[in-house]
Amino acid sequence: MLSRRNITFWSVLWALLATACWTDKRDPNVQYMPNMYAAVPYEPYAVNRYYSNDMAALAPVPGTVPRGYTPYSLPNTNQGYEESRNLESPVAATDQNLRRGKYLFGIHCAICHGDKGDGQGQLSRTGKIPGVPNYKDRDISLGTVYHVIMYGRNIMGSYASQLTDTERWQVAQYVMKLRSQK
Amino acid sequence: MIHQRGICAKRSIRLVSTLFACALLSVQGLHAQGGGDPTAGKKLFNANCASCHKLDRKLIGPPLRNIAQQRSLAWLHKWIRNNAALRDSGDRDALAIFEEYKGQIMTAFPQLSDQQIDDILAYTSQPAAQPKAVTAASAAPTSGTAASNTGISTKAFNLILLAIIALLLVIIILMTRVLKMVYEMKYEDRLRELERQKAAKKRLSFVEFFEKYTPGFVFFGLLLFGVAMYGAWVYLTAIDVNTGYEPIQPIAFSHRIHAGENKINCLYCHSSARHSKTAGIPSVNVCMNCHRYIAEGAETGTREIAKIYKAIGWDPEQQAYIPNYKTRPIKWVKVHNLPDFVYFNHAQHVVMGQIACQTCHGPVETMDTVYQYSKLTMGWCINCHRLTDVQMKDNPYYEKIHEQLAAKYGVKKVTEAMMGGLECGRCHY
Numbered sequence: 001m002l003s004r005r006n007i008t009f010w011s012v013l014w015a016l017l018a019t020a021c022w023t024d025k026r027d028p029n030v031q032y033m034p035n036m037y038a039a040v041p042y043e044p045y046a047v048n049r050y051y052s053n054d055m056a057a058l059a060p061v062p063g064t065v066p067r068g069y070t071p072y073s074l075p076n077t078n079q080g081y082e083e084s085r086n087l088e089s090p091v092a093a094t095d096q097n098l099r100r101g102k103y104l105f106g107i108h109c110a111i112c113h114g115d116k117g118d119g120q121g122q123l124s125r126t127g128k129i130p131g132v133p134n135y136k137d138r139d140i141s142l143g144t145v146y147h148v149i150m151y152g153r154n155i156m157g158s159y160a161s162q163l164t165d166t167e168r169w170q171v172a173q174y175v176m177k178l179r180s181q182k
Numbered sequence: 183m184i185h186q187r188g189i190c191a192k193r194s195i196r197l198v199s200t201l202f203a204c205a206l207l208s209v210q211g212l213h214a215q216g217g218g219d220p221t222a223g224k225k226l227f228n229a230n231c232a233s234c235h236k237l238d239r240k241l242i243g244p245p246l247r248n249i250a251q252q253r254s255l256a257w258l259h260k261w262i263r264n265n266a267a268l269r270d271s272g273d274r275d276a277l278a279i280f281e282e283y284k285g286q287i288m289t290a291f292p293q294l295s296d297q298q299i300d301d302i303l304a305y306t307s308q309p310a311a312q313p314k315a316v317t318a319a320s321a322a323p324t325s326g327t328a329a330s331n332t333g334i335s336t337k338a339f340n341l342i343l344l345a346i347i348a349l350l351l352v353i354i355i356l357m358t359r360v361l362k363m364v365y366e367m368k369y370e371d372r373l374r375e376l377e378r379q380k381a382a383k384k385r386l387s388f389v390e391f392f393e394k395y396t397p398g399f400v401f402f403g404l405l406l407f408g409v410a411m412y413g414a415w416v417y418l419t420a421i422d423v424n425t426g427y428e429p430i431q432p433i434a435f436s437h438r439i440h441a442g443e444n445k446i447n448c449l450y451c452h453s454s455a456r457h458s459k460t461a462g463i464p465s466v467n468v469c470m471n472c473h474r475y476i477a478e479g480a481e482t483g484t485r486e487i488a489k490i491y492k493a494i495g496w497d498p499e500q501q502a503y504i505p506n507y508k509t510r511p512i513k514w515v516k517v518h519n520l521p522d523f524v525y526f527n528h529a530q531h532v533v534m535g536q537i538a539c540q541t542c543h544g545p546v547e548t549m550d551t552v553y554q555y556s557k558l559t560m561g562w563c564i565n566c567h568r569l570t571d572v573q574m575k576d577n578p579y580y581e582k583i584h585e586q587l588a589a590k591y592g593v594k595k596v597t598e599a600m601m602g603g604l605e606c607g608r609c610h611y
Contacts, residue, residue: 027429028427028519029423031421031422036521036522037522044460044462045463054511077285106447107449108450108453111447111450127228130228131229131233131234133230138289155242156471157468157474161453161467
C-alpha cells in the first residue's frame with residue numbers, strides 16, 4: 001500500500017494543509033493581497049525612517065502651535081502658580097459643562113483623588129499612591145486647579161496631553177464644586 | 183461647683199492617661215523624642231507626607247528616615263507648620279534646603295497638632311525593616327533571571343529532544359534493514375513460493391477494477407470532494423481573521439493589573455479614543471503619572487518599569503529627567519488591525535455610541551497580554567449594527583433623529599442598521 005509514490009503524495013498534501021493552518025498566534029495570520037490591506041500613507045504611531053526620531057508622529061515645530069490650541073501664558077514656576085490663583089474660566093459653569101467635568105473627573109482624577117475628591121481613590125486606598133490630599137484641606141482656587149492639571153504638581157503629573165483646554169476648565173470647575181460640597 | 187468638679191475629674195483622667203502613655207512608651211524604649219506614637223504617625227505620614235516623601239528614597243522632597251536625629255525638634259515643628267514663614271524669617275537651614283530642592287515649595291500643614299507632628303517624627307525614627315526589604319529585593323531579580331533562564335533552557339531542551347528523536351529514527355531504520363535481511367535469509371524458500379503464488383493470480387487492470395467497485399469509487403470520490411471544498415471554505419474565510427492574535431510586546435504590561443486590579447478607566451490611558459479615529463497608545467508621560475511614584479511592580483519588580491524610564495530618560499535615583507536625553511519610542515505591537523479599505527472611528531463608537539470597550543475588545547481587564555477577542559470581520563460589524571439598539575438616553579446627538587426614525591419604523595428602539603449603518607459607503611470610501 002505505502003509505495004514510495006504514495007508516501008510522497010501524502011506528505012506533500014499534509015505539508016500543504018499544515019501551511020494553511022495558523023498555529024503561531026504570536027504572528028498575524030496570512031493575508032490574501034497585503035497591498036490591499038496596508039495603507040499607503042503612514043498609519044498613526046508608524047515607523048518612518050525618514051524622520052530623525054524614526055516615528056511618523058512629530059512634535060510641533062518650536063514656536064508653532066497646532067490648530068485649535070489655546071496657549072497658556074503662565075510658566076510652570078512657583079510664581080506662575082501664585083499668579084494662576086485669580087484666573088477666570090472662559091468656560092461657563094453650566095450644568096452641561098459640570099456633567100462633562102464629572103465624566104472626565106471620573107476617568108482621569110477619581111482613580112487617586114476619589115469620586116468625592118476626598119483623596120480616597122482606588123490607588124490611594126490600596127496604598128499604591130499614598131498621601132493624596134482632600135481638596136477641602138488645601139487652599140486651592142479654580143485657577144490653581146487648572147494650573148496644576150496643566151503642569152502637574154509634586155507627584156502629580158501633567159494632564160495636558162490627555163485633556164484639552166476646555167476639558168481642563170470643565171474638570172477644574174467640577175473640582176471646585178466637589179470642594180464646596182459638604 | 184458640679185461643673186468645676188467635672189472639669190477636675192476630666193483633667194485628672196487626662197493626666198493619668200498621659201502619664202500612663204509616657205510610661206508605656208518609655209517601657210517600649212522607642213525613639214520618642216517628643217513622645218510620639220509611631221502607629222498613629224504612620225497613618226498621618228501616609229495621609230499627608232507620603233505623596234512627596236519616602237522614608238529611604240528621594241521623591242519630591244528628601245528622604246525622611248531619622249530626620250528627627252538630624253534636625254532639632256523645634257525647627258521641624260516650625261518647618262512642617264509653615265515652612266514659608268520659617269524661610270521668610272531668614273533661617274539659614276530652611277533656605278539651604280529650599281535651594282537644594284530648586285525652590286520646590288512644601289505645602290504648609292497648620293492643621294497638624296504638636297502631638298500629631300511628634301507622632302509622624304516617631305514613625306520616621308523607626309529603624310528600617312532591613313531583613314524584609316533585603317529578601318524582597320533579592321527575590322525580585324532572581325525570579326527575573328529564572329524566567330529568562332527557563333526561556334533559554336527550553337530552547338536548548340527542544341534541540342536536545344529533536345536530536346534524540348532523530349537518532350532514534352536512524353537506529354530504527356537501521357534495525358529494520360538488518361531484521362529484513364535476517365528474515366529474508368531465514369525464510370528464502372517460503373518467500374519465493376509466495377512470490378510465485380502472487381504472480382499466478384490475475385492482476386486486474388484499472389478499468390476492470392473501476393467497473394468492479396463503481397459505487398465505492400463514486401461514494402469516496404464525492405466524500406473527498408466535499409471534504410476538500412469544506413477545507414477550502416474554512417481556509418479562505420480564515421484569511422486575515424486574526425482572532426486570538428497575541429503578539430509579544432516590548433514591555434510585559436499587564437492590563438489585568440492596571441485595568442482589573444487597580445480599576446483604572448480604559449480612557450485614562452487611551453484618551454485619544456474620545457477624540458480620534460485611533461484609540462491611541464499612551465505616550466510615556468502618561469505612564470509616568472503613576473510610575474514616577476511606583477518604581478517597582480508587584481510581579482516583575484523593577485525590570486519592566488525600568489524600560490519606561492529608559493524610554494523617556496528618567497533617573498529614579500535623582501528623581502529627575504536626564505537633560506538632553508534622546509528618548510526612545512517603545513515599539514508596541516498593534517494587536518487589532520483593520521485593513522486600509524475600511525474606515526473605523528473610535529470616537530464615534532465610544533462617545534456617540536456609548537459602547538463599552540469590552541464589547542469589541544473582550545475582557546481586557548483579565549488579560550495579561552492582550553489578544554484579539556473579536557473576529558473584526560465585516561459580518562461581525564454588520565451583525566452588531568443590526569442587533570444593537572442605539573443608546574439614545576442622555577445622548578443629545580441622537581434626540582431628533584431618534585424621534586423621526588422611531589415614528590418611521592413604528593418601533594421603540596432604533597438600531598444602527600435603521601440609520602443607514604449597512605450602507606457600503608458608510609465604511610468603505
